[in-house]
Structure formats: structure tokens, C-alpha cells
Amino acid sequence: NPGEPATTLLLLTSPHFEDFGELMHLVPRAQAVADQLALQEGAVSVQVLPFHPDASYSEMVGDPADCSTRSPVPMLHLLRGSDVVQAEEMWATLHAADEAPGIQQRNSAYLRGLGWEKASSLCTRFGTCLSGHDGMART
Template sequence: MNEEAEPIVATRRWLDRAVIGLNLCPFAKAVAAKGQVRYVLSEATTPEALLEELAYELVRLQQTEPDEVDTTLLIHPKVLTDFLDYNDFLDDADAAIEALELEGELQVASFHPDYQFADTDYDDVGNCSNRSPYPMLHLLRESSVERAVAAFPDPDAIVERNLATLEKLGIEGWRKLLQP
């Protein structure tokens, strides 16, 4: 894997400036600081090839000690660039977890440059909470999520705080934040 490839560089910048810098995910800082985030740049050009890679990465994460790799970011700039196609693919990702018998152990979180929550306008700044520089599947350990949520006094407040942070920043501020 080329750690200097633009999609990885942009994703690291997004993680540092937005996710950690704006504290959109209060659990991200610790795993990033410990070097427990695995960045994978997919060369897949079809959903089928991406699904194979996803299955491989799910098994790899499951078989790797959490103190070595706690989470994986599978960045796929050449496939599922259309958000609706990407969103449909998430059902396949869930099916892969089930087929690999990893339900309750691993999950996939979704991030996309054009992420749009239901019943929002495209430019609603709240969508930025799930916008990444490139289409990405975030592979997480359920046990890590449970520990992090248990340690956070009010996990439901995260969403509200994120919306307030993003509204204060604005869509133009978001775009500037991610510039090289």
C-alpha cells in the first residue's frame, strides 16, 4: 500500500482536521494516536471486486489484535462514487458480515463525499458528519464501540454537538478545512 497516495493523504487530513480536530468522533483520537487505524486503498473498479476486498479486510481485522489494528478505513475512489449506488452497496456489506459470521463482532460505518441523510438538502451542513474525501467503508470492532460508548457520559449528545459544530463552521468552512 502506498501511504503517500492522494486518497490516503486526503483521508489522513480529514481524520486529523475534521473527525479529530472538530471532535466529531470523540473516540477517534485515541486509536489514531496509538497508530491503530489501518488505511487501505482499494484498486477495485466494480462493486463485486470491492465486496471481495471488504470480506478480506473484515477477516483480517477480526484476526488482528486490537492493540495492533483497532479499525480499518477501506478507501475506494474508483468504485461507488455515486452516493445512491454506494448507499445500496451497504446492504451487501451487511450481508458480507453475516456470511462471514461476524455479526456482533464487526460493523461497517459509511462515509462518502456526497453523503446525504434522508430528508435533508444536499448542502445541509449536517451531512458533513458523514462526508469523507473519497468513498470509504469504516470497519469497526463492536467491542471497541461498546467500550467507547460506555465511557462517554451521554453518547446521544454527540450528534447534537456535531450538528452545532458543523452549523457554526458552515459548508464553506467545511470545504476550507479539508483543503491541502
């Protein structure tokens, strides 16, 4: 329904989630709950996306692409599944003639093109805590 919120942010302020690994342990459980709720009549599917000040999915230390999943505090971003599908379809229509990269891949490539210093300075400018090359949290 267009009149209802399309997104919800759950800020996880418990010290338990200061560790990125602890947040990542929560994500599959949160997604399982969302999937169970989606089975109820009239419910919508929800995609659970984690964001964290120390988020890192790369093997490379200081990968600018990690800035795309950083946030000032640990949080779960809940998105309606239908909105995710619609965004992906719109992206494909606008950018993909022949299997263009997905949104996340494009964002990662863009941030890597900027380099760590520029990407991290943009995130810092918008209030996102970032880990530096030494792994220490920055604000």
C-alpha cells in the same frame, strides 16, 4: 485484542462507486457479510460505516452536518463492534448526565453551529472533496 487493528478502511476506487447512491446500496450487503462472519467462532462483530465525497443525509442542501460523513474517495470504514460500544460508553460517561445526545448528533450540532462555509473549509483543508450548494464536487 488491543494489539490488533481497531479499524479498517476499504477504499472503493471503482468508478461504480462515484455515485453516492451506489455506495449506499452496497452498505446493507457489506453489513450482512460482516454480521455473518461475526457468527463464526472467535470472530468479532464489525460495524460498517460509509463515507463518500458527496455524502448527504439531510433534506437541506448544504447541510454542514454532511461534512461528518464526507471523504476524499468512496470508502467503507470497518469498526470493531466492541470499540464502538466502548466509545459510546466513554462518551456517555464524560458528557451525559441525563441522556445527552449521541456522538453523531453532537458532531452534527457542532458542524451546524459552524455553518456551511466554515465546516466545508475545514474539510477541504484536510483534503476532503465536498459538494457545494449546487451539488458539484469540489476539492
